[in-house]
Amino acid sequence: MKDQRVTRIEDLPGPKSQGELEEMKMPYEEYCRKVFSPGQEKTKPESLKGIRWLSTTMYIFTPHSVANLAELGAECIKVEMPRMGDPMRHTSPFNECYLYPLHDSRPMTGTGLGFTNANSNEYYITMDYHVPEMKEAFYRLVKLSDGLTECYRPGTFDRWKQSYRYLQELNPRFIYVWGGGFGYGPKVFGGSYDILGQAHAGLASVTGFHEDFGGHCTKHSNWCIDWYSGTQITVAILAALYWRRKTGLGTMIEFSQVQAATRCLGYTVPLYGRFGIVRQRWGNWDTQLCVHGIILCGKSDYPDEPNPQLKYEARYAVVSAFNDPDFKELCAIIGRNDLWDQYKTLQDRVRPQAQIAIYKALEEWAADKTRSQVVKTLTDAGLLAMPVMNDKEVYECEHFRQRGTIRWLDDPVFGDLLIQSGYSCGLMSKTPRRVNWLWRPVGADNVKIYHEMLGYPMSKIEEWYEKNLI
Amino acid sequence: MCDIIWCKDCDTVNYLDPYYFWNWEGKIKCAGCENVYYIYMIQGHMYKGPEKKAGEKPDILPVYADKPNDGYEQILPGTPGKTRPYNCLPRHIYLGKADMVKFSARGRPVRGWRPQPPSTGVAGSCGFTWDIQKLSPEVWQEYQEKIKKGEVSEW
Ligand SMILES: [Zn+2]
Numbered sequence: 001m002k003d004q005r006v007t008r009i010e011d012l013p014g015p016k017s018q019g020e021l022e023e024m025k026m027p028y029e030e031y032c033r034k035v036f037s038p039g040q041e042k043t044k045p046e047s048l049k050g051i052r053w054l055s056t057t058m059y060i061f062t063p064h065s066v067a068n069l070a071e072l073g074a075e076c077i078k079v080e081m082p083r084m085g086d087p088m089r090h091t092s093p094f095n096e097c098y099l100y101p102l103h104d105s106r107p108m109t110g111t112g113l114g115f116t117n118a119n120s121n122e123y124y125i126t127m128d129y130h131v132p133e134m135k136e137a138f139y140r141l142v143k144l145s146d147g148l149t150e151c152y153r154p155g156t157f158d159r160w161k162q163s164y165r166y167l168q169e170l171n172p173r174f175i176y177v178w179g180g181g182f183g184y185g186p187k188v189f190g191g192s193y194d195i196l197g198q199a200h201a202g203l204a205s206v207t208g209f210h211e212d213f214g215g216h217c218t219k220h221s222n223w224c225i226d227w228y229s230g231t232q233i234t235v236a237i238l239a240a241l242y243w244r245r246k247t248g249l250g251t252m253i254e255f256s257q258v259q260a261a262t263r264c265l266g267y268t269v270p271l272y273g274r275f276g277i278v279r280q281r282w283g284n285w286d287t288q289l290c291v292h293g294i295i296l297c298g299k300s301d302y303p304d305e306p307n308p309q310l311k312y313e314a315r316y317a318v319v320s321a322f323n324d325p326d327f328k329e330l331c332a333i334i335g336r337n338d339l340w341d342q343y344k345t346l347q348d349r350v351r352p353q354a355q356i357a358i359y360k361a362l363e364e365w366a367a368d369k370t371r372s373q374v375v376k377t378l379t380d381a382g383l384l385a386m387p388v389m390n391d392k393e394v395y396e397c398e399h400f401r402q403r404g405t406i407r408w409l410d411d412p413v414f415g416d417l418l419i420q421s422g423y424s425c426g427l428m429s430k431t432p433r434r435v436n437w438l439w440r441p442v443g444a445d446n447v448k449i450y451h452e453m454l455g456y457p458m459s460k461i462e463e464w465y466e467k468n469l470i
Numbered sequence: 471m472c473d474i475i476w477c478k479d480c481d482t483v484n485y486l487d488p489y490y491f492w493n494w495e496g497k498i499k500c501a502g503c504e505n506v507y508y509i510y511m512i513q514g515h516m517y518k519g520p521e522k523k524a525g526e527k528p529d530i531l532p533v534y535a536d537k538p539n540d541g542y543e544q545i546l547p548g549t550p551g552k553t554r555p556y557n558c559l560p561r562h563i564y565l566g567k568a569d570m571v572k573f574s575a576r577g578r579p580v581r582g583w584r585p586q587p588p589s590t591g592v593a594g595s596c597g598f599t600w601d602i603q604k605l606s607p608e609v610w611q612e613y614q615e616k617i618k619k620g621e622v623s624e625w
Pocket of ligand 1: 477478479480481482500501502503504505
C-alpha cells in the first residue's frame with residue numbers, strides 16, 4: 001500500500017534519475033546521436049535472440065526474408081545444395097567481382113557480389129534433402145527450430161514430405177513460409193523473378209516515360225521487388241511469432257512475389273475502379289504537381305573522370321517549385337517570365353502541354369550548366385533542388401556517414417567490404433540491427449550444426465560428405 | 471517509339487535512340503554506306519528529313535543498325551566508323567571477366583583471388599576468421615607496404 005504522504009520520484013512524470021535528467025536536458029539532435037550511436041550496435045542486445053530459423057532459399061527475395069531476422073539477432077541456418085550452393089552465388093552482375101571461396105573443394109569458383117546483403121549473419125550448411133538418408137536430420141532441425149522459409153515450386157516440399165502439412169505434425173509451433181512466384185491458383189506453375197514481378201503486377205506499366213516522349217515501360221535497375229517482398233515476408237513472420245505467443249500455434253505463410261508488387265501501385269488500382277482509367281507513365285515528372293520532377297543538366301560535375309557514369313551521367317537534378325510563388329521565382333531565375341504569365345496556377349501547370357513546355361524551358365536553361373550549378377542557384381533562391389546522387393556520392397555523403405547507413409565491414413572471412421544491408425533499415429535505440437558477417441562459404445558450418453547442435457558423430461558427417469549428401 | 475533512317479541505297483536500318491534525339495538537329499552517317507542524312511526532330515517526332523547530304527561531314531553515328539532484308543545482319547553499338555561508341559562498355563570489368571582484386575577501394579585486403587589456399591575442416595566446414603597473415607603471407611606483405619606508402623584509408 002502506497003503511503004500518500006511520501007512523494008516518490010518514480011510516480012512523478014519526467015526523468016527518474018540524475019542520468020535521465022541529463023538526458024532530458026540534451027538537445028534532441030544530441031539525444032538521437034546518443035541513443036542510436038552508430039558503430040555501437042554490438043554493445044546492445046538483440047531483439048530476436050532465441051529464435052532459430054531455417055532458410056532453404058535461393059536468390060534474393062526469400063533469402064532476404066531470413067536475413068532480416070538474422071540481422072535482428074535470430075539464429076538462422078541456411079541450407080544449400082552440396083558443393084553448388086545458392087545459384088545467386090554465381091549470378092552476380094556481369095562485371096563479376098568474385099569473393100572467394102565458394103567452397104574449398106572448388107578453389108577456382110568464387111561467390112559474386114550479387115550474393116551480398118541477402119544472407120547476412122547466417123550459418124551455412126549443406127544438405128541434399130531429396131535423399132531419404134537426410135530426412136531424419138532435416139526433421140530434427142525442424143523440431144529444434146521456430147520456422148522455415150522455402151522457395152521451391154509450389155508443392156515440391158509437399159512431395160518431399162516436408163511441407164507445412166508434415167512439419168506441423170512434428171512441431172505444432174512451427175512457422176512455415178513459402179515464398180515464390182504466383183502461389184496456388186491458375187498460375188501455380190509459373191516461376192517468377194523480380195522483373196516478372198514488376199511486370200506481372202502492373203508496376204512496370206506505370207514506371208518509365210510515356211511513349212509520346214520516346215519512352216518505354218521500365219523495370220527498376222535493382223531487384224527492388226525482391227528486396228521489398230523479402231521484407232514483407234519478415235513482417236508476416238514477426239506477426240506469426242506474436243500470434244504464436246498468444247495461441248501456442250504455428251502458421252503457414254504463403255507469399256507470392258507477383259502479388260506483392262501490386263501493393264506499390266498506390267492509387268493506380270482505385271483510380272481504375274472508380275473511373276475506369278488506366279494510369280499512364282509520366283516518367284520523371286509528376287502528374288499532380290508541376291514543377292516537381294527530374295531535369296537533365298548540360299554538363300557533368302566530373303568532366304575529367306574516366307568512369308562514364310561520372311563523366312557523362314552525373315547530370316540530373318530534382319527540382320521542386322510547384323506552389324505559385326516558387327514557380328514565379330523559378331521563371332524569373334531561368335529568364336522565362338512568359339511562362340509565369342501563361343501558367344499562373346498549378347491547375348494550368350500540371351496539364352501535359354504545359355509540363356512539356358516548362359520542363360523543356362528548364363532543361364534549356366540548364367543546358368550550359370553543371371548539376372551542381374543548377375542545384376546551388378535554385379537552393380540559394382530558396383527553391384528545393386537536389387542532385388540525383390549515384391552510389392559514389394551516397395558513399396561520400398556526410399549525412400549517411402554520420403548515421404552509419406553505408407559503412408565498411410571487416411568481414412571475418414572475406415575482409416574489407418563496403419555494405420549497407422541492415423544499417424539502411426530503421427534505427428532502433430535499444431536493440432539495433434547489426435551485420436556480423438556477410439556470408440560464409442558453402443557448408444562452412446556443417447560441423448557446427450550437424451555435430452555440435454544435432455549431435456551426429458564426426459564419422460557420420462564424414463560419411464555423408466563422402467557420399468555428397470552434405 | 472524509336473525513329474529510324476532506312477537507307478535505300480544500302481538497305482540498312484539506322485536506329486536513332488529516342489532519348490538522345492528527342493530535340494535534335496544535325497547530320498547522321500549511315501552505318502552501311504557513306505551516305506549522310508540531315509534530320510530535325512522536335513519532341514521526338516521527325517520534323518524535317520531525312521535528306522541526303524552527300525559528301526558532308528556527319529555530326530554523329532547511329533547507335534545501332536541492322537539489315538532486315540539481309541537475314542538481320544547486325545551492326546552492333548561501338549563498331550568503329552559505323553556506330554557510336556557505347557559509353558556504357560568502356561571498361562574491361564564490364565566485359566564479363568572476373569575482376570580479381572586483393573584490396574578494397576580503400577586499400578584493405580579482401581579475400582578475392584584464386585585459387586584459394588585450402589582451409590577446409592571436416593565436411594567443408596570453415597573457421598570463423600580468415601587469418602590473412604597465415605594463409606596469404608604475400609598479400610599480408612603487400613598490405614604492409616601499402617600502409618607504409620599511405621595507400622590505406624579510413625574511409
Ligand atoms: Zn546506307
